[in-house]
Amino acid sequence: MVNPAEKPGVLVFDMDGVLVEVSRSYREAIRETVRHFTSDTVSHDIIQDFKNAGGWNNDWLLSHRLISDRGVIVDYANVVDYFNEVFLGKNGDGLIRYEEWMPRAGLLERLSQRAQLAIFTGRAKFELDITLRRYADTIPFDPIVTDEAVENPKPAPDGLRLIIQRYPDDTIWYLGDTVDDARSAQAAGVPFIGVSTPHNPRHQEIAAILRQFGAFAVIEDINELEALVTEGAPSNANA
Numbered sequence: 001m002v003n004p005a006e007k008p009g010v011l012v013f014d015m016d017g018v019l020v021e022v023s024r025s026y027r028e029a030i031r032e033t034v035r036h037f038t039s040d041t042v043s044h045d046i047i048q049d050f051k052n053a054g055g056w057n058n059d060w061l062l063s064h065r066l067i068s069d070r071g072v073i074v075d076y077a078n079v080v081d082y083f084n085e086v087f088l089g090k091n092g093d094g095l096i097r098y099e100e101w102m103p104r105a106g107l108l109e110r111l112s113q114r115a116q117l118a119i120f121t122g123r124a125k126f127e128l129d130i131t132l133r134r135y136a137d138t139i140p141f142d143p144i145v146t147d148e149a150v151e152n153p154k155p156a157p158d159g160l161r162l163i164i165q166r167y168p169d170d171t172i173w174y175l176g177d178t179v180d181d182a183r184s185a186q187a188a189g190v191p192f193i194g195v196s197t198p199h200n201p202r203h204q205e206i207a208a209i210l211r212q213f214g215a216f217a218v219i220e221d222i223n224e225l226e227a228l229v230t231e232g233a234p235s236n237a238n239a
Contacts, residue, residue, distance in 0.1 A: 008115050008191075008229060009170030012163055013141075015121035017177030018195045018222055020131060024098035026059055029087040032095070033063040036082055038070040048202055052209055054179035057122045057154045058147075059083070092130045101135040102197075102222050108139045114229055116167065120145045120159040120174065120184075155183035160190050175225065177206070182213035193228065194218035 016022045027047060034042045046066070050056040056065070064079045088094045111117060118141055121128060125146040132141075143166055150158035160174060174185045177195045185192035194210030196203040196218055207218040217228060 006171040008173040010116045010118055010163065010167045010172040011111060011225075011229070012118045012120050012160065012172060012174045012190075013222075014174070014176035014178075014181050014195075015119060015123055015128060015131070017197065018175050019102055019119075019136075021100040021102055021197065021199055023199055024100075025087065025095045028098070029083055029095050030059055030063050030066070032086045033079060033083045034066045034070070036086075037067045037074050037079070038072045040070050042066050045202075048200070048206075051178050052206065054155060054183060057178065057180040088127070088130070092134070096127070096130060099131060101131075103136075104223050107223055107226060108136065111226065111229060112140055116170070117141050118143055118145070118163050118166075120163065122147050122154055122180075124148065154178075154180040155187070157184050157188035157190075160184055160188035164188065164190070175222070177210075179209060179213055182210055182215060186214050191216055193225070195220075195222060197221060 013019050016026055027044065030047055031042055034040060047062070050062055056062045060076070060080045060083055063083055064074070064076050067074055067079065086094055087096055089096070108117065117139065119128070123146055125148055128144070128146055143163060145159040145162055147153060149162065150156070152158050160172070163172060172190050173193055174181065174190045175193045175195055176182060176185070182192050182194065192215050194207060194215035194217070196207040196210060197220055200206060203220070210218050219225060219228070
């Protein structure tokens with residue numbers, strides 16, 4: 001049974017929108033990829049609408065869908081190649097360099113004294129590694145579950161179930177920023193904390209959607225997590 005009132009033994013983080021602010025990296029890579037193949041500039045609102053609907057955690061697939069919606073037929077592999085070229089650049093000097101690491105200095109180190117830290121992300125490992133080497137090379141995330149590690153991506157619960165298998169006796173909390181994160185947590189029976197940052201002008205709408213999909217709390221910033229871990233979730237929290 002899901003019981004968010006129990007303090008967590010394991011904190012599992014989604015990457016984008018939780019540990020890293022990506023409006024100028026991943027989101028802009030979607031826009032640039034669509035622009036390259038269609039000459040059309042897709043709005044941030046359209047991208048957010050897809051994210052809010054769920055089922056579009058993979059930004060390569062979303063880019064391909066947005067291109068197809070504009071009447072342009074492009075091989076999926078070509079979309080992936082161009083997206084990666086724009087996002088990664090050479091040696092990490094593409095749009096990925098505009099990512100912002102969200103945890104303040106010392107936060108993750110303090111949290112690691114209270115709980116095991118883990119990551120479950122839809123990123124590919126090679127993309128994740130660039131960011132972790134840049135910002136968090138000393139943080140003991142274990143395990144790190146990336147896209148290649150699961151048979152079924154979010155909103156399937158496969159990644160969380162791998163972590164549950166590693167820590168079967170611990171209470172696990174999962175932090176994410178999308179409907180697919182919330183659905184994954186629900187399917188795995190894991191208490192879910194939504195993250196809706198003010199960087200997104202629709203953050204209040206997103207917060208309401210995350211609550212609708214089972215978040216027992218919604219925070220604006222990962223730095224608010226420490227208080228929840230310290231105090232525990234409200235006893236009437238609904239996850």
